[in-house]
Amino acid sequence: MADKLVAVKGMNDILPPDSARWEWLEHKLRALMRRYGYLNIRTPIVEPTPLFVRGLGEVTDIVEKEMYSFEDSMNGDKLTLRPENTAGVVRAAIEHSMLYDGGKRLFYIGAMFRHERPQRGRYRQFHQVGVEALGFGGPEADAEVILMARALWRDLGLTDVRLEINSLGVPDERRAHRAALIAHFEAHAEQLDAEARRRLHSNPLRILDTKNPAMQDLVNAAPQLMGFLGEASLRHFDAVKSAMDAVGQAYTVNPRLVRGMDYYTHTVFEWISPKLGAQGTVCGGGRYDGLVEMIGGKPAPGVGWGMGLERVLDLLLQSGIEAPSRPPDAYAILPDAQALSLTIAAVEALREVGLAVLMHAGGSAGLGGMKSQFKKADASGARFALVFGSDELAQGMVAVKPLRDAGAAQVLRPLAAVADWAHELRNA
Numbered sequence: 001m002a003d004k005l006v007a008v009k010g011m012n013d014i015l016p017p018d019s020a021r022w023e024w025l026e027h028k029l030r031a032l033m034r035r036y037g038y039l040n041i042r043t044p045i046v047e048p049t050p051l052f053v054r055g056l057g058e059v060t061d062i063v064e065k066e067m068y069s070f071e072d073s074m075n076g077d078k079l080t081l082r083p084e085n086t087a088g089v090v091r092a093a094i095e096h097s098m099l100y101d102g103g104k105r106l107f108y109i110g111a112m113f114r115h116e117r118p119q120r121g122r123y124r125q126f127h128q129v130g131v132e133a134l135g136f137g138g139p140e141a142d143a144e145v146i147l148m149a150r151a152l153w154r155d156l157g158l159t160d161v162r163l164e165i166n167s168l169g170v171p172d173e174r175r176a177h178r179a180a181l182i183a184h185f186e187a188h189a190e191q192l193d194a195e196a197r198r199r200l201h202s203n204p205l206r207i208l209d210t211k212n213p214a215m216q217d218l219v220n221a222a223p224q225l226m227g228f229l230g231e232a233s234l235r236h237f238d239a240v241k242s243a244m245d246a247v248g249q250a251y252t253v254n255p256r257l258v259r260g261m262d263y264y265t266h267t268v269f270e271w272i273s274p275k276l277g278a279q280g281t282v283c284g285g286g287r288y289d290g291l292v293e294m295i296g297g298k299p300a301p302g303v304g305w306g307m308g309l310e311r312v313l314d315l316l317l318q319s320g321i322e323a324p325s326r327p328p329d330a331y332a333i334l335p336d337a338q339a340l341s342l343t344i345a346a347v348e349a350l351r352e353v354g355l356a357v358l359m360h361a362g363g364s365a366g367l368g369g370m371k372s373q374f375k376k377a378d379a380s381g382a383r384f385a386l387v388f389g390s391d392e393l394a395q396g397m398v399a400v401k402p403l404r405d406a407g408a409a410q411v412l413r414p415l416a417a418v419a420d421w422a423h424e425l426r427n428a
């Protein structure tokens with residue numbers, strides 16, 4: 001036998017029955033997007049590498065060490081598997097002049113790729129749902145996207161996801177803060193790890209985002225950006241906070257929250273759950289008013305978030321919340337291969353009116369006996385077995401046998417008039 005090939009490390013197959021949980025979550029997400037008026041956008045998985053270098057910032061974890069980048073062997077183009085999708089959506093919006101007649105509310109669901117050490121909640125191929133409100137500059141858009149995540153927790157029945165918010169102000173305010181930050185870290189240079197030392201002058205804000213526990217005290221004592229914000233930035237932030245108060249959404253202002261990409265301005269936020277261990281952030285996002293211009297478009301504001309589906313599903317699991325199971329309505333039992341031409345029309349007719357019908361299929365040894373077919377019908381979870389026996393067929397009938405209700409009797413139904421009785425099989 002040939003060597004067994006296996007999936008790439010950190011990239012997972014999603015198989016049934018687990019895939020049903022994914023489909024359920026995606027279904028909830030699409031319903032949520034509809035309620036808020038967000039339209040689906042689908043951009044390529046591969047983008048030009050400079051999009052991320054320019055968009056996310058050269059000195060960020062993602063660009064420095066997490067991107068799957070390669071050269072197109074045909075023409076030498078530098079390409080990258082998307083590590084996130086805000087940059088791609090913004091690129092598409094610019095490329096197709098999507099903002100010419102005003103703002104756009106967009107969402108995506110799809111795979112992202114980051115070369116990280118695989119562990120719980122951290123994979124090399126993972127999936128994000130994201131929303132981007134492009135062309136909207138006011139705090140009402142910030143509030144809207146934050147509350148969309150809250151609405152999802154409610155839709156899913158999740159209770160303990162808490163909200164942290166912060167404001168990163170505008171570039172001018174950040175510049176003043178940056179100088180103070182460098183002075184603080186320089187004064188404690190001996191406590192900086194190698195990465196922080198390297199980033200001290202190129203991107204000191206990133207140091208605040210360090211995951212190194214040994215540096216937490218130093219980071220906690222650093223000057224806070226909040227103290228450098230001007231009146232307009234504070235007003236924007238206050239409006240977002242007031243909107244949260246108005247709907248009774250609790251939040252913590254976390255002055256250390258800076259997020260991993262350079263494109264953020266004003267509001268940034270994370271939704272965090274204590275049930276997920278070290279990877280507690282389920283959803284992260286914020287405003288990115290400079291990004292459109294950075295990627296070559298006419299300046300336009302934007303705000304959005306990205307949410308890891310694996311982490312949401314883990315959280316559902318930890319919370320004991322299961323997707324509703326969706327067994328077939330009926331299982332068609334075929335006692336006799338000769339009968340196929342009579343049964344298949346009835347089965348197709350049932351499917352045509354919307355019923356879920358699993359039709360028995362044989363293995364290499366043929367159809368198998370009635371007993372083993374009934375076992376399969378039972379295992380499928382179907383509520384009815386449809387028995388296309390030769391006696392029934394001779395009368396132009398099929399026997400409909402309830403499988404979940406021991407007291408209920410089997411009935412005969414006409415093959416030629418499926419539409420007349422199909423409703424009896426439908427889930428009450």
Ligand code: ATP
Pocket residue numbers: 084114116121122123124125126127128259260279281282283284285306307308309310311
């Ligand atoms: P973290 O701090 O956990 O590395 P991040 O700041 O890199 O997260 P973002 O880039 O903001 O994360 O992505 C948004 C969301 O996508 C995260 O909150 C998380 O739910 C999910 N996510 C990010 N990276 C991964 C990954 N490697 N595997 C699974 N989910 C991920």
Ligand code: MG
Pocket residue numbers: 061260
């Ligand atoms: Mg990360």
